[in-house]
Amino acid sequence: MSARGPAPTNVWLWLFQRITAVLLIIVLGLHLWLANFGQASASLRAMLGLILLGLALFHGLNGVRTVILDFDVGVQGRKLTTVMLLLLGAASLLFGVHGLWPLIVGG
């Protein structure tokens, strides 16, 4: 097995990328509606914010991973990419929850 070559396609990641794509269109529509016209309780907005945060982080970072892996970075490069993006995702999730905190605790 050579160190370089096309990355193996993970069917689950491919499928989740499609599912999150469709959900993001719906949730982003709600997000824009709520930002402009919406009257919603803090808990509903917190819930929508958390869902949007999770969907967008997965879809965005998995998309970045796909783009990077298209550059033939090798087995080590693929592992490093995945680990770095997972760390970035975890940190961003915490930061996003931090930003949503006033809504979550019902401000």
Place this chain on the structure above:
Amino acid sequence: MTRRIARLFGRGGDLNPKNMRLGVWAWLIQRISGLVLVLFMIAHVIAISQANLALTGPLFTMFNGLRNPFWAVDRTVLAIDILMLGIIAFHGVNGIRIVMFDVGIGVGLRSHKIVFWSLVAVAIVASALVIFYGLPLLGGT
């Protein structure tokens, strides 16, 4: 690396604009817009969370700019927001196109062009609706 770039963009290369057809443009723009949107999302979350938590500091002026009508303040922020809206709309409809092709809808020499331009029209209409109905309301709150 240099050789690979030369092969991609040189004569006969896949990413030489002369050889790029509609589907390759769509593929390329989808990737670039995706990367731009990740950066935008980070900036968006930072701006909003700063405004939520601190309500002071330099980022609050950015949030203030977002909540005022564009004829009054910070046109740059608004221009970026409108640009992002367009990018999101394109990335979204082109994503729908990708899912459609995965399922096998609209794949064909003629129909894929019709699908593409119809969805671009949908993206333009959706963006226009948000701009004309959404933006004026931001100033009122």
